[in-house]
Amino acid sequence: MPARRFDPNRVLLARREGGLKQTDVASYVGVSGARVSSWETARSVPDPEKLRRLAEALRHDLDDLFPRDGRPDLADLRADAGYTQAATRELTGTSTAGPVAAAENAQRRLAEEYEPILAEAYGVSVEALRRAQDRSFGNDVPEPGEAALGAAGPEAQLQRGQGGLPETLAEKITYLLDRLPNPLSDAQLAALGNDRTGREVLNEDLVRGLRTGEVSGAQDDVLNALAEALDTTPLIWSQDADVQRIIGGTMLLRGQLSAIAARGGQEEGLPADLLDFILHEVDKVRSEARDGHGRPAQP
Template structure:
């Protein structure tokens, strides 16, 4: 089972232009030709997964935003995020490609000593590596599905994943939150506690305005604020807004227009209807 990051050539072109870079500029930063970049953007070719973090970094983007991962990482995903090809990782671990290939393909798990060394090489905890290995064997985390799409786990896990591609100090992250709050509400020790998961995030952030904290982290790390919310929080917020839109439609305060108009697009209305129907089916199931 694969859960590698998605790649879209048109999105890459948009990000490159937003960064005011030419294809040649990006190619030079990555050590590839202008033609290779052009092929990626046109869809003629796809960069190897292990190149995606470097591409995002060269464009000043978060790899989690530019190249979204659909689902939790498997072993191949962790390796690619650490910017290793399978051959390079095997060489760094002092083994052949066979054990890695077998584990990534869901055939045979890594030996305990190799798993420990791989976790260190990939910059993750042993628990994170074992969870990724489970995914490679088709075992998905049951509590990480929201609206049919797996999402990342704890705030600490999300922070560590983002900081691997956009290193920032605890002081810098705390400062970003305080700028959002326009007050000194967070000290670097709070960020350290979140990263290390010394306690659940709910305890660490108790008494703090969570929206402001997430917005500050999002500002610093280049992701949407909801990236740090739980699936339940995101779904609840979406449903609240959909109910508001539905009420507005019923009262005539909100109109449905074609693309480019001033109201809600037909596409958005279709998504809203699907989500509302999903909630209604869930309510019916609970009542049975």
């Protein structure tokens, strides 16, 4: 896993700048003053699960004080939340830490019932937990839109006019999953797609393979079922750059309209004149498209 970088000099400077004693830091982290001294003099390094409390004690952000190169796996998420592996048995309600240990060691994936419990404890979404689990199993999946659009994310890039949707099928599935109001597991996504299309074309393993990039492509009936389950259009899988820009722009517009609708209370909705303008522009595009396909324009 990509360990966080620990610099004893930065810890020492941060403590002195904050006017803190070693005993102050030790008390907050739950260790002895001698242990803090050994960290500052590079005689030892804190356990990963102590870094969050240490950063909090020094009044610094965890990522700023102890940056990490690479994307987190399951063990990283656990450590960042301050849990030892043994402590997770209280979260899962099991007699041992076996379920978490097995997933972190790429032996057996987490049971679906543990996902929301651990995600809440770790302070991440269920989808972020699944991506971390995929990395524990050797598949370094990117964060939504990361590979295609950079760390700022697809919405931020679209707002600056610098890009569109994520490029690969796996990235698009992850991007769409993160936009859903409620998380869906691979099994739930497969069942929903099959139900909405009335065809048994999806299964949990196929969805996981497509989502993680282990499977790079699929037949149209599979992609159509995925689009139905993700509440989107099958055109989202298109490779046409113009189509992708339009869909990406429309998704951005939807987010902006939702923000406007939320101003001053949900019951107010969108201003009527704004809705009229949007519908008018759509009608104009339809009219222009008809005129461009051989129908005579009206004078």
